[in-house]
Amino acid sequence: MTSIALLLVGDELLDGRTADKNGAYFAGQLREHGVAVSRITTIGDPLAGIVATIGDLLQAVDFVVISGGIGPTADDRTREAVARFAGVDLVDDGVTWDEIVQRFEKLGRGAPSEANRVQALIPRGATRLPNPLGTAPGFVIKVGGKRVASVPGVPSEARRMFDDHVLPLLSTGSAIPQTTLLFAGVPESKLGHLLADEMVEREEVRVGITASWSVLAVTVRAADSALLESTCQRVRAIGAQWYVGAGARRIEQLLVERLRSDRLDLSLAESCTGGLVASRITGVPGASEVLQEAYVTYSNAAKQRLLAVPAEVLETHGAVSEACVLAMVRGLVDRSGAALAGVVSGIAGPGGGSADKPVGLVHFAIARSGVPEAWSRQYGDIGREEVRQRAATDLLVRLTRATSQAGR
Amino acid sequence: MTSIALLLVGDELLDGRTADKNGAYFAGQLREHGVAVSRITTIGDPLAGIVATIGDLLQAVDFVVISGGIGPTADDRTREAVARFAGVDLVDDGVTWDEIVQRFEKLGRGAPSEANRVQALIPRGATRLPNPLGTAPGFVIKVGGKRVASVPGVPSEARRMFDDHVLPLLSTGSAIPQTTLLFAGVPESKLGHLLADEMVEREEVRVGITASWSVLAVTVRAADSALLESTCQRVRAIGAQWYVGAGARRIEQLLVERLRSDRLDLSLAESCTGGLVASRITGVPGASEVLQEAYVTYSNAAKQRLLAVPAEVLETHGAVSEACVLAMVRGLVDRSGAALAGVVSGIAGPGGGSADKPVGLVHFAIARSGVPEAWSRQYGDIGREEVRQRAATDLLVRLTRATSQAGR
Numbered sequence: 129m130t131s132i133a134l135l136l137v138g139d140e141l142l143d144g145r146t147a148d149k150n151g152a153y154f155a156g157q158l159r160e161h162g163v164a165v166s167r168i169t170t171i172g173d174p175l176a177g178i179v180a181t182i183g184d185l186l187q188a189v190d191f192v193v194i195s196g197g198i199g200p201t202a203d204d205r206t207r208e209a210v211a212r213f214a215g216v217d218l219v220d221d222g223v224t225w226d227e228i229v230q231r232f233e234k235l236g237r238g239a240p241s242e243a244n245r246v247q248a249l250i251p252r253g254a255t256r257l258p259n260p261l262g263t264a265p266g267f268v269i270k271v272g273g274k275r276v277a278s279v280p281g282v283p284s285e286a287r288r289m290f291d292d293h294v295l296p297l298l299s300t301g302s303a304i305p306q307t308t309l310l311f312a313g314v315p316e317s318k319l320g321h322l323l324a325d326e327m328v329e330r331e332e333v334r335v336g337i338t339a340s341w342s343v344l345a346v347t348v349r350a351a352d353s354a355l356l357e358s359t360c361q362r363v364r365a366i367g368a369q370w371y372v373g374a375g376a377r378r379i380e381q382l383l384v385e386r387l388r389s390d391r392l393d394l395s396l397a398e399s400c401t402g403g404l405v406a407s408r409i410t411g412v413p414g415a416s417e418v419l420q421e422a423y424v425t426y427s428n429a430a431k432q433r434l435l436a437v438p439a440e441v442l443e444t445h446g447a448v449s450e451a452c453v454l455a456m457v458r459g460l461v462d463r464s465g466a467a468l469a470g471v472v473s474g475i476a477g478p479g480g481g482s483a484d485k486p487v488g489l490v491h492f493a494i495a496r497s498g499v500p501e502a503w504s505r506q507y508g509d510i511g512r513e514e515v516r517q518r519a520a521t522d523l524l525v526r527l528t529r530a531t532s533q534a535g536r
Numbered sequence: 537m538t539s540i541a542l543l544l545v546g547d548e549l550l551d552g553r554t555a556d557k558n559g560a561y562f563a564g565q566l567r568e569h570g571v572a573v574s575r576i577t578t579i580g581d582p583l584a585g586i587v588a589t590i591g592d593l594l595q596a597v598d599f600v601v602i603s604g605g606i607g608p609t610a611d612d613r614t615r616e617a618v619a620r621f622a623g624v625d626l627v628d629d630g631v632t633w634d635e636i637v638q639r640f641e642k643l644g645r646g647a648p649s650e651a652n653r654v655q656a657l658i659p660r661g662a663t664r665l666p667n668p669l670g671t672a673p674g675f676v677i678k679v680g681g682k683r684v685a686s687v688p689g690v691p692s693e694a695r696r697m698f699d700d701h702v703l704p705l706l707s708t709g710s711a712i713p714q715t716t717l718l719f720a721g722v723p724e725s726k727l728g729h730l731l732a733d734e735m736v737e738r739e740e741v742r743v744g745i746t747a748s749w750s751v752l753a754v755t756v757r758a759a760d761s762a763l764l765e766s767t768c769q770r771v772r773a774i775g776a777q778w779y780v781g782a783g784a785r786r787i788e789q790l791l792v793e794r795l796r797s798d799r800l801d802l803s804l805a806e807s808c809t810g811g812l813v814a815s816r817i818t819g820v821p822g823a824s825e826v827l828q829e830a831y832v833t834y835s836n837a838a839k840q841r842l843l844a845v846p847a848e849v850l851e852t853h854g855a856v857s858e859a860c861v862l863a864m865v866r867g868l869v870d871r872s873g874a875a876l877a878g879v880v881s882g883i884a885g886p887g888g889g890s891a892d893k894p895v896g897l898v899h900f901a902i903a904r905s906g907v908p909e910a911w912s913r914q915y916g917d918i919g920r921e922e923v924r925q926r927a928a929t930d931l932l933v934r935l936t937r938a939t940s941q942a943g944r
Contacts, residue, residue, distance in 0.1 A: 140746045142573045144564015145755060145785070149555060151578065156552015165550045168578035170559065201728030201745065202735055243729035261918055263725065282747065284922045317671065320609030321651035327610055337609065338548045339690065347553060377553070396832075402818025403811030406832045410810025413886055413920055421838035423831060424804075424814045430829035478821055510669060512821055514692045 130298055131189040132163060136170040137178055137196040137206055138281055149283045150195045154290055160306075161299035173197065178209035186274050193294060196281030198264040200243045206278050211251035214271045221256055224248040228263045257293040261285045268297065305356045306349040308377050309363055312342050312525040314370040319344055322366050326359065333359050341521035343372070343379050372528055379524045380408040386531035387418040387468070394527065395464035396422035397435055397456050399447065399473035400490060404520045421464055425456070435459030448473050448485050450502045453493035457500050469495045470527050476515040490519045496530045538706055539597040540571060544578040545586055545604040545614055546689055557691045558603045562698055568714075569707035581605065586617035594682050601702060604689030606672040608651045614686050619659035622679045629664055632656040636671045665701040669693045676705065713764045714757040716785050717771055720750050720933040722778040727752055730774050734767065741767050749929035751780070751787050780936055787932045788816040794939035795826040795876070802935065803872035804830035805843055805864050807855065807881035808898060812928045829872055833864070839881075843867030856881050856893050858910045861901035865908050877903045878935050884923040898927045904938045 134154055140146040148170065155165045166189055171177050178197065185192045197206030211218050225248040232240045240263070250256055250267040257266035257277070262285040268277040277297070279289045311319060316339045320327065323346070326335045332351040337344055346363055350356035364371055376382035387394055396406050396419075406422040409415050423434050428447055431437040436459040437452060445451040456471040474490025481487035488507040493500055505522060507515050542562055548554040559576045566573055574597055579585050586605065593600045605614030619626050633656040640648045648671070658664055658675040665674035665685070670693040676685040685705070687697045719727060724747045728735065731754070734743045740759040745752055754771055758764035772779055784790035795802055804814050804827075814830040817823050831842050836855055839845040844867040845860060853859040864879040882898025889895035896915040901908055913930060915923050 139744055141560065142563050142576065143567040144560050144562075145744070145746045145753065146748075147555075147557060147560035152549065152552050152555035154552075155550050159551040166580070168550065170576035170578075172574070199728070200725035202732055203744070241726060241729045243725055243732075247725075261916070284918045287919070317608035317651055317655075318649060320607070321649045324610055324651070336547055336553070336611070338553045340554075345553065398811075400818075401815070402823065402827070403806075403814030403830060403832070404818070406811030407809075407815040410808075410812075410832070410834065411921060411924065415810065416834055416888075419810070419832070420835040421831070421833055421842060422811060423829070424811070424818070424827070425829055426818065426824055427828040434829060480824075508669070510692045511695070513819060516819065 130163060130191050132158060132165050132191045132193065132298065133185040133189045134165055134168045135178075135181060135185060135192055135194045136168065136281075137173065137194060139172045139203065141170050141196075142172050150281070150286045150290075153283070153287055154193060154195070157291065157295055158298060159304070161295060162304050163298050173203045173205055175205045175209050175212070178205060179213050182209065182213045182276060186271070186276075189274075191275045191277070191298060193290070194276065194278045195286050198247065198266065198278055198280055200241075200247050200263070204246075207246070207249055207251065210254075210267075210269060210276055210278060213276070214251055214253070214269055216252040218249040219252045220248050221250060224250075224256065224265050227265075231263055257289050259285055259289055261288055266293070268294070304349050305351075305353045306347060307356060307360050307374055309346045309348070309360060309367075309374045310372040310376070310379060310382060311344045311346065311367045311370040312372050312379075314344065314367065316344055319346070319367055319370070323363060326363055326366075335359065335363065340378070341518045343521055343525060344370075345377060372525060379521060379528060381412050383524055383528045383531070384409060384412040384415050384418055386528060388414060390532050392418065392467045392531065394419050394468045394470070395460055395466035396469070397460045397471040398422070398424050399426055399431070399471075400476045401472050401516050401520045401523075402426060404516050405470070405472065405523055408520060408524065420466065423460070431456060434463070436462065446485065448475055448489060448491055450491055450493075450504065453491040454500055454502050457493040457495045457502075461495050461498050467497060468527060468530055470523050472519055472523050474515065474519055476512045476519075477509060478512060481509070488515055490515065492519070492523055492526065494523075494526055494530060538571060538599050540566065540573050540599045540601065540706065541593040541597045542573055542576045543586075543589060543593060543600055543602045544576065544689075545581065545602060547580045547611065549578050549604075550580050558689070558694045558698075561691070561695055562601060562603070565699065565703055566706060567712070569703060570712050571706050581611045581613055583613045583617050583620070586613060587621050590617065590621045590684060594679070594684075597682075599683045599685070599706060601698070602684065602686045603694050606655065606674065606686055606688055608649075608655050608671070612654075615654070615657055615659065618662075618675075618677060618684055618686060621684070622659055622661070622677055624660040626657040627660045628656050629658060632658075632664065632673050635673075639671055665697050667693055667697055669696055674701070676702070712757050713759075713761045714755060715764060715768050715782055717754045717756070717768060717775075717782045718780040718784070718787060718790060719752045719754065719775050719778040720780050720787075722752065722775065724752055727754070727775055727778070731771060734771055734774075743767065743771065748786070749926045751929055751933060752778075753785060780933060787929060787936060789820050791932055791936045791939070792817060792820040792823050792826055794936060796822060798940050800826065800875045800939065802827050802876045802878070803868055803874035804877070805868045805879040806830070806832050807834060807839070807879075808884045809880050809924050809928045809931075810834060812924050813878070813880065813931055816928060816932065828874065831868070839864060842871070844870065854893065856883055856897060856899055858899055858901075858912065861899040862908055862910050865901040865903045865910075869903050869906050875905060876935060876938055878931050880927055880931050882923065882927055884920045884927075885917060886920060889917070896923050898923065900927070900931055900934065902931075902934055902938060
């Protein structure tokens with residue numbers, strides 16, 4: 129089996145400007161095709177570092193995929209680094225430059241600059257990998273019985289090239305059977321302890337837990353589907369009281385799938401999460417079948433006007449209260465007529481907290497067939513984005529549990 | 537100056553289940569405090585790999601920060617790996633276990649399980665780093681004149697511990713003066729070519745470009761603020777026609793800041809982006825001062841009912857059309873009374889495209905003081921999330937340009 133390392137190149141990955149998106153994507157695609165990544169290394173732009181790291185990695189693995197450093201600017205040095213490592217020069221294959229010219233024309237960007245000309249070069253002896261979404265082609269080259277592939281750093285270009293041209297070189301052809309089961313409402317330590325026997329490392333079956341805010345995704349991989357099925361049954365039985373559902377990696381995917389199969393429509397009204405719940409749901413293909421509309425009612429005025437929350441509720445209890453979310457969800461059902469409705473109102477911080485209602489306090493309500501139910505959570509002062517994501521996740525979990533196949 | 541490597545530990549980072557969030561955060565914090573990260577390495581859970589990698593990294597750097605592998609489950613091996621590398625045993629400091637017990641009580645989780653007991657252990661001779669957001673403490677230990685720190689993998693816990701306890705050990709005390717200038721509407725290759733003289737690598741000033749969808753963030757770092765100011769002025773002059781503004785790293789931060797200083801309020805109506813624009817804006821602290829309300833009008837019925845889009849517009853032109861976004865923005869201004877309004881309607885895919893209106897076609901409109909303006913973009917079939925993010929970014933740019941300080 130081919131052993132693989134990923135090498136991510138770019139100063140912007142080492143100084144906090146950019147969080148890498150390619151490593152996890154490539155690794156996930158490889159895993160689904162039965163190939164494990166043994167290491168991901170991130171380094172800066174300098175040429176010498178790229179050359180040395182390719183060498184280090186090829187001591188341990190058979191195939192290095194490099195992402196980044198093939199743009200048109202002076203700080204893009206991957207092409208040169210691979211050529212130097214392989215001991216060859218850079219050549220223009222006579223095709224790529226014409227493609228770049230055509231691509232610029234098609235996009236109405238006029239003629240490419242001389243700066244783009246370096247993008248037409250690849251190491252001598254390398255096979256060119258087309259880039260339908262950008263100007264820089266990738267390439268793959270054999271060096272001493274091992275291989276190095278270069279793809280762009282821009283995620284959309286990198287993914288397309290990786291899927292179309294790199295994955296086919298590496299795939300073993302047989303995907304490892306796997307299922308993800310989602311649980312919520314239990315600490316990772318507790319579920320991990322309960323699943324300890326299942327999680328012992330074995331050749332033929334692997335069980336792993338990943339926490340995404342309040343959702344625990346338990347991934348089961350097994351050598352064959354019978355073993356997968358029996359392991360999943362045991363895992364589900366052990367975590368039965370917290371089990372949400374299976375077949376999706378993310379709670380919003382599971383929710384959309386369940387709503388579609390139930391033929392339920394959903395509407396939302398968000399205050400502190402400000403569109404995050406709607407955005408996570410509409411990020412799932414097919415969401416348009418289940419979500420008709422959603423509201424971001426950030427101000428008190430919007431809560432009154434759009435959801436008919438009574439002024440006295442806001443005056444007496446405030447916007448972050450059980451009374452307010454119950455009024456919001458009633459108003460939302462009235463306006464939207466949706467079979468399932470969810471609302472959230474809280475204090476994400478950093479400002480806006482008080483002794484009575486500290487940062488991190490979030491109230492929620494849902495209504496199924498018009499019957500409302502409210503609850504609240506105190507996340508603590510853990511940072512604005514963290515409060516928003518946790519609150520969004522908890523609402524998504526509760527909405528999923530309100531579908532007919534919850535826990536099945 | 538201390539040289540630093542980051543080591544991210546976890547099988548879930550190598551198989552696509554989780555995209556790392558800590559590496560970029562730590563690197564960004566360090567950079568702001570004048571410290572450069574030379575390498576980020578991601579490896580799996582096995583003990584031997586962690587031990588060996590710590591050794592490899594400490595050959596090249598003085599300080600390794602390890603994130604992950606200190607949870608309570610059997611696959612958490614960082615504690616043991618560091619102890620083994622340092623040649624010491626693991627000890628219970630007599631304080632941590634009591635804290636874990638108290639934390640469980642406070643969170644209403646009852647008594648911790650025996651599985652949590654390993655979390656009270658740290659390598660002998662290490663200094664414990666408190667974890668106010670979770671059960672596992674971190675630690676830092678000296679080994680042969682160099683140092684190794686261990687922090688959690690869970691991002692909220694990791695960030696708090698890193699900021700409070702690791703950063704103070706590493707900071708040089710003087711932050712490097714830096715400014716970020718945002719540009720839009722120009723390819724990275726073109727701006728990079730124009731800025732080539734500024735981007736030549738020098739000791740005293742560094743200029744780098746990072747693309748986030750259609751926004752190019754040019755970061756200028758200089759040895760002193762006079763040099764920073766003069767460099768920024770040249771960069772702005774060179775890219776004047778595409779310049780959006782300075783002082784924020786992300787376009788949504790710049791938009792919120794400009795709206796606040798203009799005392800303009802904003803409303804949104806989103807179709808294909810489904811709340812993403814609102815979510816990006818409300819992710820910025822202080823957004824509540826400028827955003828009162830937003831609508832996700834995903835269905836035609838919602839566009840008619842919430843924004844009064846005429847049925848004949850939808851029948852004649854369809855939901856993805858200039859006529860529709862103009863009707864949407866008029867309806868939005870009528871309903872919200874906002875000084876600035878933005879709407880978007882498009883086909884994010886993967887389904888829903890036609891020969892006439894292919895996947896990736898997006899129509900936009902904004903209205904400033906009620907005066908509407910519409911435009912469209914064809915992004916191509918580049919993936920649902922990519923179309924959504926690019927469309928959201930383009931709307932954010934156009935809204936920012938509509939503020940009074942655009943280009944200043």
